[in-house]
Amino acid sequence: MGFMKASLILFVSLCLISCAPAKTSYFGETSFVGVTISGEEISFATLAKEHIALNVYSPDCVPCWKEIPALNLLHSEIQKKFPEKVIYMVVDPYQIVPDVTDELPFGQVYQLAKERMNVEIKNRNIQVPIVFMKKPFRVKEGGLVTGTPETLLFExxxxxxxxxxxxxxxxxxxxxxxxxxxxxxxxxxxFGMESI
Structure with a gap:
């Protein structure tokens, strides 16, 4: 009797383990795409990295300015020691350019946002690569990102x-x-850079 009970428990356990749901995307993050300052398009779902950090930045956010030294330090360490990881500073161009509407094409908003971020790079010594996010990514009330600064960690x-x-x-x-x-x-x- 004990052998049959143990066998049944083992069988059920193996079924549950093998039938566990696969990891999935919950927030539409597989559709996150952005454009770098140099104009290169990045699809985050296809990056050959194990972990991705997206630090959401706004030029109007004082805490965002204050965390730049920490971000620069992280970026430098990741580049030197963790080739399987990457960190980007991302901006919602529709959020950082004053007086634009959602109807304006991305290309126009990107150019205006790029001008603004080039000033930020120079004035604030930003060393982290910057990506201008395309829709559906948005910084807005009720969205995944509701304010700045915020850093999203992805596997x-x-x-x-x-x-x-x-x-x-x-x-x-x-x-x-x-x-x-x-x-x-x-x-x-x-972010898997050290153990506590």
Whole structure:
């Protein structure tokens, strides 16, 4: 009797494991596409990376400015030590360009947003690659991203959001201080850059 019960439990367990649902996209992230400053289109679902971080930025967001040193530090470390990962600073061009409507074509809004972000790059020493997101990505009330700063962490194959980091990663300014910041280290842990 004990053998049959154990066999049945093993059989049911194996069925449940093999019948578990596959990882899926929940927020339409597989359709996220953007354009770099140089004009290259990026489809995040097809990037040959294991993990992708999208830091949502706005030139009108003071905490966004304050976290740039931490983002630059992360970007540098990722480039040197984690080739399977990537971080981008993304903007919703319809959100950062004053007085544009949704009816204006992406190409026109992209040009205006690019001009604005070129000033940001120069004035704020942004070293993280910038991507101008196409619809359906939007920073808006009721959407996936409702404000800035916010950093979305994705795993790939398929592209799937697994963590949404609200607020600044760190607003400290020196490398030494940033590296000791618990929020910064929590981000690194969530992004698979270290274990706690």
């Amino acid at each position: 790939t194959k398929p592209l799937r959001l697994y963590y949404n980091f609200l607020g600044s990663i760190s607003e400290l300014t020196t490398k030494e201080a940033i590296e000791k910041d618990p929020k910064f280290n929590f981000f690194r842990y969530q």
